[in-house]
Amino acid sequence: MKYLRRIFLRFFGLFANSKAEAELDREITAHLQFLEDDFLAHGMTPEEARRAARRAYGGVEQVKQLHRNERAYQGLASTVMDVRYALRQLRKSPGFTLTAILMLAFGIGATTAVFSIVEGVLLRPLPYADPDRLVVLGDDLVGSHCTDCAQSHVTTPDIRNYMRDTHSFLHLGGYQRAGFELSSTGDPVFVDGTRMSGEVFPALAVAPLVGRWFTQQEDDQHQSVAVLSYGMWRSRFHGDEKILGTKILLDRKPYLVVGVMPRDFEFPLMPGHVNNSELWVPLSPQPEEFTAGYAASWNSRMVGRLKPGITPAQAQSDAQLVAEETMRNYPGFMRSLRIRSDVKLLHEDTVAQARPLVHTLLIAVATVLLIACTNLAGLLLVRSIRRRREIAVRLALGARAAMLLRQAMIESLVLSIAGGLVGLALAAGCIRIGISLLPETLPRVHEISLDWPVIAFALALAVLTGLVCGLAPAFAAIRTSVNETLKEGGRTGTPGSGHGRLRSTLVVGEIAVALVLLTASGLLLRSFEKMRQVDLGFRVDHTLSAFYDLPQKRYATQSAVDSFTDTLLRNLRQLPGVKAAGISSSLPAAGDGGGIAITMEGYVPQRDAGLNMATVSLMQGDPFQALGIRLLRGRFFTESDKADSQLVAIVNRKLAEHLWPGQDPIGRRLRRGMQETPTPWLTVVGIVDDVKLGSPDAGTAEQFYQPVTQQAISEGAFASAGELTATYGYIVLHTDTPPEQMENSLRAAVRDVDPQLPLIEMQTMEHVISGSEAPRLFNTVLISAFALIALLLAVMGIYSVIAFSVALREQEMAIRMALGCQRQGVLHLVLISAAKLGAVGCLLGLLAATGVAHLLRSLLFGVNPFDPLVLILSAVAMLSFALAASALPATRAAKIDPIVALRGD
């Protein structure tokens, strides 16, 4: 008890110091008075008595110190004192303090903001229970060379087989994205949903907010039940709990709502999709999905939870056995297909696409922070040189070196912690802006926020910065030679060469790292420019597009579908201002639809040659003319290309060059499927120019086009009984007027045919393009912003160091001038010393830039990471900025009045 009380008192003694000191003073004075009284009584004179009393008492200061040591924790007390001293010192030079704090705040703020984003995307666990056990299972289609294979897919029969026959999973299920027309609440709208096995919910192990999941049994029994997302529940059903047990209309078919998922539940986590799934319904595959073309469509994915103790590799070999059995049971028309099971962690699968960007960002951030720290170190160094005399005096008066060192450290710690706190505030703002700028391809982007681990990181960073930045100047400070400094008598003739070297090193380092970022930004800017120059292969202006998907309930027969399309096309063509109208199953720049296998006439497959894959688009009306896709040879499709006429196809240039290099493809024949698949031949009637299906910086797909009327027949064995074609498509219009003005006419034309059918994502092609360019634009803007910050900070650093050197050499300059040196000469002197530093920095920076170039490679487009133009331009820019930063101090040096300068001090 007594110890507790004492610890408490000693701790608080730190803060009640002045009161305790006054009390002690009073007590000692009283004590001395008693001694003096005694000595007076012994017959001494008052003067003698006072001195005798002092002698008898001993050293008053020593006693006070003993008292203080006993009274309060002195180690802490001196820290408190040092902090107070540092604050006082910093208040005395507000310019320095403000610069240092803002510089660090800048560095730390940017670092923290980006770290938050990195943390949110890469390091934060998936929003599911025990995420390390969640895996995705899919097939690698051997020889498909597909571009989308970073994410492996499965077929509907695969889902059944894997779920039934694997033994490594606690829960395993398949899912497939699907769009639904929701028509029970007001105007019909199109919503994004997911068809999903009942097993997926228990695999993810996230409890519903209200209600329940649907079960595997309900899935197997084809029950029409639905689980809503939180967002959908709030926005469309006003968060009404009575929604449970009611029915909603999806594709004009009633579904019973059984549950609502919590707000942060999101599945699938799919990069590249703007819209998250708004509801989940049972997968309940239809019988035809196990046959024909469906059995060869890798359009679903699987997710599962591993059994305890099972590794992904073990699960993969387990799944491979099932895959082999699946292949043995392949129908004849797909017997040459080979699949390999692939099991990987869901986490890997989700963040794989964001990784290069995140790594680049980390480097950019590290660079900015490095520069900010270098600047702070430079500022502190300059400051300690300025205070050399003060430090020398204190050393001469007996201050210990360790104490001065501690004080310097505390000063820089105070600065860096203040900088860290301001930086945190800055980061909070930056994150808010950052999220609004981030491409939706970054998964879980809306979950990103400044959180506690991030704050801990920032403060740790601040303290580390303080320690590192404090050390060098502190050592420089205590190395001060007392005699030399005091003898100089204020004449700061030539500064110590050691300090000069340290300062030069800082400047050179700063220029070097800033140049690395500048180069990176230059390369990205050039990539962006190159992307803008890419020939997209279609018209961007005066083009309007919109997507529709006919609900099967209403359009149950092919004739119903065909009559809808015919009427719609007729209406569209009659619209005033429409030059051409058509419907296409795919839209350029909106995303690659994936490929199908094709075979050409006279092709003898080589062993292990792989599959010929191509993307197919199905056309109605005049979509080529509407999109402005150029015909190179032959003809477009016409009204006479009907189901019962000759089967025809139009190929793009890339496919033609691949299948028939150096030959005329017109009149050649190709067909869907593999060698063994019984499908009819299609005759090539035209060649069109290549079109970018994805973003302009992505590769060009091998593509062919077919009239939609011939789709079913051309699919041969792949076609399933009763399958409808042409039930969905992108309406494309070439307009006379600005396309935005046609939006209402288009809407009216559709409503005229089916008043309930919603149009999805009506947008101009300009808008579609800018959407596809957004991710690269984002990378470029972000890295360039960092480069700009780095450049600014570096220029500030260079300026402060050069300005200080000039100030130190004022005397020297004055003497030079007094001896006849021209002002021009002085100007050159300063600029040349800056240029030397700049040149060395640029050289090192270029070396470093080539060192990190490989990291950038995956982010570049059409530009070599060692592009000489960018490297040279960046170096020249950096050098001129360095010179510009030193121009101001140089002119100031040239304006020195030698008489005033020499008379000073």
Next chain:
Amino acid sequence: MPSKETESIQLLQGTLDLIVLRTLASMGSQHAYQITNRLEQVSGNLLNLNQGTLYPALVRLEQYGWIKGTWGKTENNREAKYYAITRAGQKALGEETQRWRRMAGLVEKLLVEEASR
């Protein structure tokens, strides 16, 4: 004077607290100067007690809650801080005295035994 220096005794760590408590317990409340004088008087000037040495002990005891200091006036109308032993101090004095006795006895016993060997 130098002879006196060599003969004087340096106090063992912690014993000063006990002596101060004992003094206050028997003399009633005292100020620092009085305590010093009393200690010198009792020890027959053998105790080399610097006037200021007392202060850390006083602050320590006060923080333990064993003594309490209050400002008052002497008969000569000079102000002084008088220290008085508290109830907790009385109790602690008993315990500390016991402890000291045991310790001193033990040391004495050891010295006698080792010397007689």
